[in-house]
Amino acid sequence: MRLRDIFKKVITGISETFKERSAELIKLELRELENAFTLLIISPLIGLPGPSTITSLRLLPYIERELAQSLNISRRLDDMLAEMLGYLDIT
């Protein structure tokens, strides 16, 4: 194998891992943002400061999926730290 090919392979390898890793990070970030959004929407309904009951009611129908996801996460909150550390490759 010529040196250039090896080089190429290494570069692709690195960028593939990078892509995977950054995709994972963006996913994590996305989920956190979705959680924050959901939390803000439901706050007024559970007695926390938030936009307003009415805003919540008007948006609630559209955030069904996010709501389910947030509830799911809060149920296994204990795993969260492990999961985060896993993402960041700290073990």
Next chain:
Amino acid sequence: MKIIITVGKGGVGKTTTAASLGIALRDRGYSVLVVSLDPAHNLGDVLNLKSRSGKVKVLDNYEIIEVDVDEAVRKYLDEVSLMIKSTFKHLSVLNIDKYIDILSNAPGVEEHALMSEFKRIIEENDDKDFIIFDMPPTGLSLRILSLPFIHKSWLMELKNLRKAILDRRRMLKNIGEELGDVPIDESSDPVMRELDNMLKECEFLIGKLTSRDTMCILVLAPETLPLLEAERAFRKLSSLGISVRGCVVNKVLKLREHVPELKSKIEEQERCLNEIKKVFKDMTIVEVPFLEQEPRGVDALRRYANYIDSLVDLVLRS
């Protein structure tokens, strides 16, 4: 169309001032609608009316509405529940009407309903020269009037957050991630659309409230507590960009004879009057004496209007 809003502590004479100012404007040839947004109405009483549901014509070009607040809350929640039903079709087993009763007591719902009545009334009465809103006592008034502003800042926050979410989704899609059936563009996102709808409503109201054609009039008695409250209201309204240009000092004691028992009361009033002239020096200030008879009914309100003449001029000038 111009909007006038009377604000002040309970019992100082907001309703009397609103009704009387309305009659004065009507007598000068303008068409006037006076609206009471106070859950404890007394506009009808001040005008000595018997029938008082819906829009009541008191004189030619002079109509009044006492907004039924409970009804407004119900109507408002009905609208909201309709919206929810149309999006939650698959949940038709869930009887949302059952929850409406509970919701009507949720914090902030009354303010929302009153603000939405405010909007409906100015939209439906665009043909009037003046709409005068007689407000509830200061606290609730300020909550109602600041609602669109607070609401707007929440909506902006939510929009930013939503944008960030959509950005991440697009990024993931671009690098070939499978996201399932979720909106990734602002234009196709129903949440963004709903946020924009609400934002539009807020901006309409903010536009109206901060317009040159809208002004608040403070009503107060020359006493320490009403004055402090009026000052707070003034600061709050100004900070929102709502202009406060007139001030009615009502129930000023003017005695023909010396009454020793009232000496300290009169001194307090004088002190407060001086203070009022200092604090509200950029406003048109009018004084109304404490009248022997309660100013009720059209004729009495016309007499009351004589005292607030320069306020009528102010309203017509601006």
